[in-house]
Every structure is written in C-alpha cells, then in structure tokens.
Amino acid sequence: MTLRNIAPQIHPLQKIDFIEPKIFDITPEVRLYWMATIPDETTRIEFHFDAGTIRGNEKVAGFVNSLLLSGTAQKSTTQIHDELNGLGAYIDQEIGQETAIISLYCLRENVEKAVEILADAIQHVVFSEQEVNDMLREKRQNYLVASEKVGVLVRRAFQQQLFSNSERYSRQLVFEDLEHVSPLTLKRFHQDFYLKGLCKVVVVGNLEAAYIDRLIDTVGGWSKLGEPQFESEFINIPGHTHVEKADAVQKAIRLGIPLFNKTHADFLDFQIMQTIFGDYFGSRLMSNIREDKGYTYGIGCGVAESNKTGYFIISTEVGKEVAEATLKEIKFEMDRLKTEAVQQEELDLVKNYLLGQILKSADGPNAMMDLFMATQRHGKGFEYYNEAIQHIQQIDQKRILELANTYLNWDQFSIVTAGATSI
Numbered sequence: 001m002t003l004r005n006i007a008p009q010i011h012p013l014q015k016i017d018f019i020e021p022k023i024f025d026i027t028p029e030v031r032l033y034w035m036a037t038i039p040d041e042t043t044r045i046e047f048h049f050d051a052g053t054i055r056g057n058e059k060v061a062g063f064v065n066s067l068l069l070s071g072t073a074q075k076s077t078t079q080i081h082d083e084l085n086g087l088g089a090y091i092d093q094e095i096g097q098e099t100a101i102i103s104l105y106c107l108r109e110n111v112e113k114a115v116e117i118l119a120d121a122i123q124h125v126v127f128s129e130q131e132v133n134d135m136l137r138e139k140r141q142n143y144l145v146a147s148e149k150v151g152v153l154v155r156r157a158f159q160q161q162l163f164s165n166s167e168r169y170s171r172q173l174v175f176e177d178l179e180h181v182s183p184l185t186l187k188r189f190h191q192d193f194y195l196k197g198l199c200k201v202v203v204v205g206n207l208e209a210a211y212i213d214r215l216i217d218t219v220g221g222w223s224k225l226g227e228p229q230f231e232s233e234f235i236n237i238p239g240h241t242h243v244e245k246a247d248a249v250q251k252a253i254r255l256g257i258p259l260f261n262k263t264h265a266d267f268l269d270f271q272i273m274q275t276i277f278g279d280y281f282g283s284r285l286m287s288n289i290r291e292d293k294g295y296t297y298g299i300g301c302g303v304a305e306s307n308k309t310g311y312f313i314i315s316t317e318v319g320k321e322v323a324e325a326t327l328k329e330i331k332f333e334m335d336r337l338k339t340e341a342v343q344q345e346e347l348d349l350v351k352n353y354l355l356g357q358i359l360k361s362a363d364g365p366n367a368m369m370d371l372f373m374a375t376q377r378h379g380k381g382f383e384y385y386n387e388a389i390q391h392i393q394q395i396d397q398k399r400i401l402e403l404a405n406t407y408l409n410w411d412q413f414s415i416v417t418a419g420a421t422s423i
Contacts, residue, residue, distance in 0.1 A: 043205030051193035232308035251419030
C-alpha cells in the first residue's frame with residue numbers, strides 16, 4: 001500500500017552507467033565509433049574531416065563544405081538530393097574552425113544505399129563553374145545582409161582580438177574573398193582536406209557488424225595520414241575595442257579570455273563557477289542585467305573548447321543607451337563573485353541544476369554518443385562525467401572564491417562592442 005503522506009526517499013546521484021561505443025581502427029590514427037544499442041530503426045552516421053576554416057592558404061573551407069553535394073560528372077545536385085530524399089535521408093553539413101562534419105540521418109533499411117550516394121557525391125564532386133558562381137552570388141548577398149547585424153560584426157572583431165597571435169584562427173572572410181574563388185582552388189582544397197582528411201567516423205544505429213566493415217571499406221581511403229595539428233596557445237588583446245555601426249539601435253557586447261579545455265585540472269570546477277556567474281537562466285548575470293535592470297532579453301557565458309585549448313566568453317545584446325551600464329554590471333558581478341562567498345542555498349541550487357543537466361544529456365544512445373565524442377577528442381571517456389558528478393557534489397564556497405580570483409580578472413579580458421557610437 002502506498003503511503004501518500006510520506007515523501008519518497010531522495011537518493012543523491014553518484015554515477016551514471018554509460019553504454020560504451022565499440023571502436024574500430026580504420027588506420028592507426030583514424031577510428032570508427034559505433035553505438036549499436038538503439039531501440040528504434042533510425043541511423044546516424046557522421047564523417048569528421050580535418051577541413052575546418054583554419055585549413056588551407058585560401059579562405060575557401062566554407063565554400064567547399066557547402067558545395068560537396070553540388071554534383072558529379074554523372075549526377076546534378078538536384079539528382080543527388082532527389083535520390084537521398086527518396087530514401088528519407090537527411091544530410092547536415094557543418095563547419096567550424098578545426099573540423100568539418102557531414103552527417104547522414106536515415107532509417108536502418110536505407111542506410112547502405114544512402115551512404116553509397118553520399119560517398120559518391122563527396123568523392124566525385126566536380127565544382128562546376130555554374131554551381132560555384134551560383135554559390136558565390138548567394139554568399140555575397142548573405143555577407144552583405146550579415147554585415148548589417150551588430151551580432152555578426154562583434155563576433156568578427158572579437159575573434160581577431162581573442163586570437164591575436166594566430167593568423168589562421170583569427171582570420172575573417174571579407175567581401176573581396178568572394179570575388180576571387182575558382183573551381184581549381186576548391187578542387188585542391190577538396191583533394192587535400194576531404195579525400196585525404198577523414199579523421200573519424202561516428203555511427204549510431206542497430207546495424208549489422210558486417211555493414212560496419214563495408215562502411216570502413218567505402219570511406220577508409222579518405223583517411224588522413226598522421227594526427228591533425230592544432231594550435232594550443234593563444235594571446236588575446238586586453239581592453240576595449242568598438243566597431244561602429246551608426247544606424248544600429250542595439251549594441252552587441254562580447255568579452256573573453258583564452259582559457260583551457262577538459263584536459264585542465266580546473267575545468268570541472270570552473271564550469272560550476274561560471275554557471276553561477278552566467279550560464280543558466282537563474283544566473284547572476286541574468287538576474288541582474290535582465291530581471292533587475294531590464295537591459296536585455298538574454299545574457300550568458302560559457303567555455304568554448306578547441307582540440308588543444310579553449311576560451312571563456314560572455315555575450316549579450318542591449319540597447320545602445322545602456323551598453324556602458326551593462327559593462328559596469330558585468331564587472332560588478334565579477335567582483336562580487338571574487339569578494340563575497342556564494343550563499344549555500346544558491347550553490348545547492350546550481351549543483352542540482354548541473355546534476356539534472358548531466359542526466360538530461362545522457363538520455364538515449366544518440367545523446368550518450370554526443371557526450372562520448374565531446375570527451376574523446378581530449379583523450380577521455382565517460383569517466384569524465386562521473387568525475388564531474390563528484391566535483392559537483394564536493395565543491396564548496398571557498399573553491400568558488402579561489403577560481404573567481406584566479407580567472408575573472410577584468411583587465412585581462414578582451415572587450416568588444418558593435419553598434420552606434422563608441423563607449
């Protein structure tokens with residue numbers, strides 16, 4: 001009999017029993033990760049290439065990525081997409097600074113045919129002059145539209161301030177780059193960084209083991225020789241930089257410092273500290289600048305990771321008349337976190353929030369694979385998340401003060417604004 005007048009016992013989260021993916025060596029450096037335990041008929045396959053925007057001497061990585069399905073000598077882009085659509089397959093093309101990812105989603109029964117079509121399109125893309133010209137025309141229009149937005153302007157300038165010592169990580173596409181792109185340049189990049197740039201394959205699906213072998217045979221020839229090389233130390237330019245946009249009503253704000261990734265001993269505890277500061281809806285930045293002052297609809301912070309390092313960023317958009325006041329409030333909250341111990345009630349709230357986020361992020365095989373891949377590139381595995389649970393359970397007010405005083409030093413931050421009139 002259920003006793004409804006007695007609350008159920010609460011058991012604190014101690015660990016999560018993750019399902020490990022199977023790992024296959026395509027080459028000594030390139031691996032396939034397969035999560036086979038999935039309760040439905042869906043399949044997801046990702047191809048990770050060493051083809052991010054830092055690669056190549058010309059700034060064409062984004063162009064090549066967007067044209068991978070633009071047609072072969074035998075098939076037009078329309079035919080390729082019609083064949084994939086007929087199988088119920090969806091393709092997602094994603095590019096970042098360090099990696100380009102091509103993802104395929106479809107039902108298990110159609111996966112082999114869909115991969116065959118996709119692999120043929122990538123292997124034999126011709127970069128026809130018409131497709132290149134159509135793409136460039138669209139990119140020019142998009143560039144002009146984006147350049148009217150203060151959020152885009154602040155992101156471009158911030159990247160240059162944050163990665164000041166790295167030409168590849170700080171470089172930005174400018175309009176003139178869209179005037180000097182040839183099919184030959186695109187073909188060279190494709191050959192060097194796609195057909196010789198496969199870094200890993202990710203599979204989530206209840207497939208036959210024999211098919212995994214065939215998949216490796218299909219794409220194994222694209223494998224990159226040797227480990228990809230990435231930069232590990234960045235030097236930012238501290239202080240305030242402003243990008244003028246005279247007719248803008250809003251002003252975009254970004255602040256940041258070079259930091260670290262999951263390999264650093266302080267990473268887990270820093271994540272807890274920065275959540276209190278600005279990384280959830282009840283954070284101090286949101287409570288002050290949105291709820292109390294009404295300066296913005298949203299403000300937040302977070303740690304962005306690269307393969308060898310990372311950086312801490314704070315971002316928001318506010319009315320131009322309150323931009324200076326917003327910066328003062330951000331500094332005020334930094335200083336408060338450095339000088340006042342966090343109340344235990346607030347710390348307990350954030351601990352419960354973070355534990356809930358870990359559980360939510362581990363719900364299902366696709367989510368578990370995402371968690372695994374987020375740690376795999378840093379030489380870790382699922383043990384990282386159980387370690388995170390222990391850090392969340394054990395962190396105290398003294399540790400929060402220590403971290404804030406170590407890392408939240410206003411004079412070290414790159415501060416970039418974009419909008420009307422300099423502040």
